[in-house]
Amino acid sequence: MNDQAYGDDNNHEPGYSTIDENISSSATAFHEPQDVHRLVQMFQGVVDDMPSDFDSLMQNKPDWIDPEKLKRGQQFALEHYFGVSFSKILSLYILFALSHNGLDTLIYTRMSDTPYKAYRRYYATSDIIKSWMETDILTPETKGNKNMRRVFQMHQKVHEDLLQNPIIDGQMEPRCTILGKPWYTATLANLKKDFKCISPAPTEINSLLERQKTVFNQCYLTTTQFGFFGLAIVYPEWFGIHDYSRQDMEDFVHLWRTIGYLMGIKDEYNFGRGTLDEVKERSKWLIRVLVIPKFREITEKWEHMSRCAAEGVRMYMKKSLSFESSFCYLCDILGLKSTNVKKTIGFRKYIYLWWLRFFMKYLLKWNLFNLRKRLNRYIFKSMKTAAEELNNENIQIKLLNKFIKYEQTAAV
Incomplete structure (x- = not known):
């Protein structure tokens, strides 16, 4: 990590306002014509499918990929692994809200529609992403590159399946159940009350979405790419990411720009393209004009998934937050009103949210007792334990039985 200090709760780049000034205040604002124009440009990608050949991507890598910058980006991600991982978990709620078709596709795969399935899926995803941080993703036959190919081929398979068997409206609701019942609670109604003042997304977007042939198009891929690093670069202090230089953050973005390319995202759609200032501005813009408005449209399927x-992640990351606590924390980050939900979570969880904010913004900034390294070690140890448990049939039977009881309770 470079010596030049760049990350600070009280320091903001020239031209950027604080969260309250720049994003949350626009939750009820009218969308400017230039916002609509940019969204329309971005959503042109719904008719531009992902490429079909991973080998071609490997053989024709663009000149902008810098192996040294990539390595430094990997090192930064590993040094701040706890915060980066936490940001990705919260980003799931955003990605589920951004695209109804994307959410339907996730349900279609039937890989994470119950807590037990989600436990296995999101551990596997975490392990894959960790390999992208620890190994050379540009060299064939490394663990990271093999996993890159594996994810690309998995996307391609689902893409081809959906072309042959497209999802019909209403088809996914019956699949989105636990023991035959959808898993949603009074939390959803309270969230809808809290979010009713949010202005809707521009109507032009709906007509563009109707043109998409399948979910694995350039637009969907780039918004998913945003989910892996967008929150971390816009709100680093909320995830305990401090004491970094500008170059550190540029390298981190370059890492995800490169991963985006290897996932089949074209340069004109790649969310990591351009300077750091441009990527941060693009991220803030997307949050303001699309992410926040999309929370107005959350459904029972969204809460279920x-x-x-959240519960799946908690099975291998024991100290992970509950759904209510983690989503309330996300609302605090985005400056979204969540008064009605917070009234229902209980006094202990409400106080814990304030403690968590203090912990992330200040205790990790001071890094007392090497907190950051200790938290990183906790994540790595949890993943190692999960890997051992996944290969132990007896433990899996116990976990599955535990989940069955849990799911029976949730379905009541």
Whole structure:
């Protein structure tokens, strides 16, 4: 990491306002014509499918890929692994809300529609992403590159399946159940009350979405790419990411720009393209004009899959937050009103949210007792334990039985 200090709760880049000034205040604002124009440009990608050949991507890598910058980006991600991982978990709620078709596709795969399935899926995803941080993703036959190919081929398979068997409206609701019942609670109604003042997304977007042939198009891929690093670069202090230089953050973005390319994202759609200032501005813009408005449209399917994800992650990351706590924290980050939900979470969880904010913004900034390294070690140890448990049939039977009881309770 470079010596020049760049990350600070009280320091903001020239031209950027604080969260309250720049994003949350626009939750009820009218969308400017230039916002609509940029969204329309971005959503042109719904008719531009992902490429079909991973080998071609490997053989024709663009000149902008810098192996040294990539390595430094990997090192930064590993040094801040706890915060980066936490940001990705919260980003799931955003990605589930951004695209109804994307959410339907996730349900279609039937890999994370119950807590037990989500536990296996999101551990596997975490392990894959960790390999992208630890090994050379540009060299064939490394663990990271093999996993890159594996994910690309998995996307391609689902893409081809959906072309042959497209999802019909209403088809996914019956699949989005636990023991035959959808898993949603009074939390959803309270969230809808809290979010009713949010202005809707521009109507032009709906007509563009109707043109998409399948979910694995350039637009979907780039918004998913945003989910892996967008929150971390816009709100680093909320995830305990401090004491970094500008170059550190540029390298981190370059890492995800490169991963985006290897996932089949064309340069004109790649969310990591341009300077750091441009990427941060693009991220803030997307949050303001699309992410926040999309929370106005959350559904029972959204809550079901979000709860499954949160509970699944908690099975291998024991100290991970509950759905209510983690989503309330996301609302605080985005400056979204969540008064009605917070009234229902209980006094202990409400106080814990304030403690968590203090912990992330200040204790990790001071890094007392090497907190950052200790938290990183906790994540790595949890993943190692999960890997051992996944290969132990007896433990899996116990976990599955535990989940069955849990799911029976959730379905009541």
